[in-house]
Amino acid sequence: MSNSNSSKLTLIPVMIAFFTMGFVDLVGAVSNNMQEDFGLSDSAANFFPSLVFFWFLIFSVPTGMLMNKIGRKKTVLLSIIITTLAVFLPLFDSFMPTKESQLWLMYISFSLLGIGNAIMQTSINPLVTMLVKGHLASTLTFGQFVKAIASFIAPLIAAWGATTTAPIFGLSWRILFLLFFVVGMIATLWLGMTSIEEEPIEGKASGFVDC
Template sequence: MQKEQTNLKLLPILLGFFIMGFCDLVGISVTYAQSQFNWSETRAGFLPSMVFLWFFIVSIPAAIAMDKYGRKNLVSLGLLITLAATFIPIVSFNETTCYVTFILLGVGNTILQVSLNPLLTNIVHGEKLTSYITGGQFIKAISSFAGPLLVGYFSLQYGSWEKSFYVYTLITLISLIWLFFTRIEEGVNEKKTASFSKTIGLLKDRNILLSFLGILCIVGLDVGMNTITPKLLIERANLAKEAATYGSSWYFAARTIGTVFGVFLLSKFSEKAFFKINMTVVLFALVALVFAQNQSLILALVCIIAFGSSSIFAVIYTLAIKSQPSLTNEISGLMVTGVAGGAVIPPLMGFATDYIGSQQGAVGIIILCAIFLVYCSFKLNNSVVRQSDF
């Protein structure tokens, strides 16, 4: 009976992970919006920044608010803001409302990223936590995978890709109502409310600093690959825009499969060993992508990169939480601040592409992210992981 109640409480939280995947819609949206509004590569690179900049600005204040108002309330606020974001394109869609939509989507998603994993810890504990967080990333990946398919369908059938927001609005509304009627015990918060200076002060811990920078790079890599895959297919394989956008679905399909395997492998091997092996493979695949010129090879390498990097966010996040479990809220806010990598990396990719004159510049920026992640996988503090680590 207790297990059934736990599973019922998990369901609305897991649906929250699905909504968390809405932010990945920005990758495919760049391709459509760039064509619709005649943007340059550099300007198009700033659309993801409209989403991910807020992870830098809002994450720590959200963590502080979570200490004061509770995790469930913060998740509900994130869903409410996401609902507003998805509803705007239904009412009006132009260049201005496009920016506003993704700004609100970024704010709502930031609050969800900060509060959803800590809320999960109120239901799931111990060694199961890494697997459940990875499972949440699997559900997020399903949402990300469905995004390009949904956008492509509405573009082809109705000539209006932004009509896909009808679906996103409905799902968000269901999630908000479901969570409202779900009772989750958060326990009594006996420690002092987190402060901005205390949260930032965690960066003095070398392990937390590496984890923060690792989150920044893995999100930058993920958003970068999401954005660049259709562009590589257009530039190198001469595919039409509608056909090339399905390259993002290949990426998210591989990432979804990768998270499934990640849940299994992380129950058998240490997080750090998993981190080392996967990121080394990803780095080699990215180097090969520099030279890939045909559609099949590009898609194969994209899938390898997606598969290998799919669970790295969950691994880094969990290692950080395990290092100081009593500071879960503060660490969560700090780690999610690192998701601002999705705001930093795409503009750099766009600038490098305009400067070089091809997508090779963008691939080079992503390779730099992967190099740091390999370094991070070897330098994270061994005391945080299990003794089975090598």
């Protein structure tokens, strides 16, 4: 197999990683459902999107430092694992004894979703840059298109789950988390099994003081 074809095949799991990056937009898709289920006020419901994006402030700089130590692929893989765990936790909220404990589970889930997405946003572009020698701009643009697909279908799946007359496993709108969990597992396994030879990272990542 030529290097060109091998590179194109390597990009497939990376594009699935871009899809998992779009999981973060499910927060807006399920906020109304959560507000109704948990009896939240408008301000409490609006806190969830803020909770997700707060983690960009905390983890963007450490991710650059981590990427220098463990490599681009492992950093992206870590972000997918955290994101997959984030969409896995809400599937178990029915086992929590109280509404308050269920709500705290969602807080943890959305925090992990924000952490995973912050790591992903910081590390996936350098990985693509390393894999693609030409057509970098178009490849990154296509990756954002793939991400947008996840953002687009999230509210559709949540609405379907909430209104269907035959809810799967009684999950209702939480069926969105189950479907995204399956995709996350596929992305984790596929990228983990994909061999990527990384070029040594030159220089030193900027730390907090430098930034």
